[in-house]
Amino acid sequence: MKQLPRKxxxxxxxxxxxxxxxxxxxxxxxxxxxxxxxxVLEARAxxxxxxxxxxxxxxxxxxxxxxxxxxxxxxxxxxxxxxGDTDQxxxxxxxxxYGEFVLLKPPLSWHTAALWGLPPxxxxxxIVVMVVxxxxxxxxxxxxxxxxxxxxxxxxxxxxxxx
Numbered sequence: 001m002k003q004l005p006r007k008x009x010x011x012x013x014x015x016x017x018x019x020x021x022x023x024x025x026x027x028x029x030x031x032x033x034x035x036x037x038x039x040v041l042e043a044r045a046x047x048x049x050x051x052x053x054x055x056x057x058x059x060x061x062x063x064x065x066x067x068x069x070x071x072x073x074x075x076x077x078x079x080x081x082x083x084g085d086t087d088q089x090x091x092x093x094x095x096x097x098y099g100e101f102v103l104l105k106p107p108l109s110w111h112t113a114a115l116w117g118l119p120p121x122x123x124x125x126x127i128v129v130m131v132v133x134x135x136x137x138x139x140x141x142x143x144x145x146x147x148x149x150x151x152x153x154x155x156x157x158x159x160x161x162x163x
Contacts, residue, residue, distance in 0.1 A: 053104045
C-alpha cells in the first residue's frame, strides 16, 4: 500500500481538525437544555426559529446559529410558547422588541418595498439597457465601402509608406 505524500497527509489532518471544530457548532446550534419536553411545542418553536434571523450572523436563522444572542432569542421563543402565546403573538413580540430585521422574510409593506422591488427593478433596467444597446448596434451602417476619393487617398498613403 502506498503512503500519501507528507503535504497531503498534513492537509487532510488540518481539514479533519477544522471539521471537528466547526461541525458541532453547526449541528448542535439548538442545545439540548433549550428544548421543550413537549414534542409538539418544540416543533412549533423550531418552526418559528427557522424564520427568525440571527441578529449577529444576519444570514442565518436563530435555529442554525450558535451565537449567544441567537441562544437568548431561542429561549425567549420557547418561554413565550410555554406561556401560551400563539405563533403570531411570538413573532409580534419579537418584531416589537428587535424590529422587522429579526424576520428572515419580512412582509411587503411601504418601508420594505425597496427591499422587495430592487432586484426585479434592476433586472428590468438591465434588460432595457441590453435591448437599447442591441438596437443601436443594428442601426450602425456597415463599414468597408469607400468612395472613389477615399480609395485614392488610401492608395496614396500606402505608397508613401512603401506598403
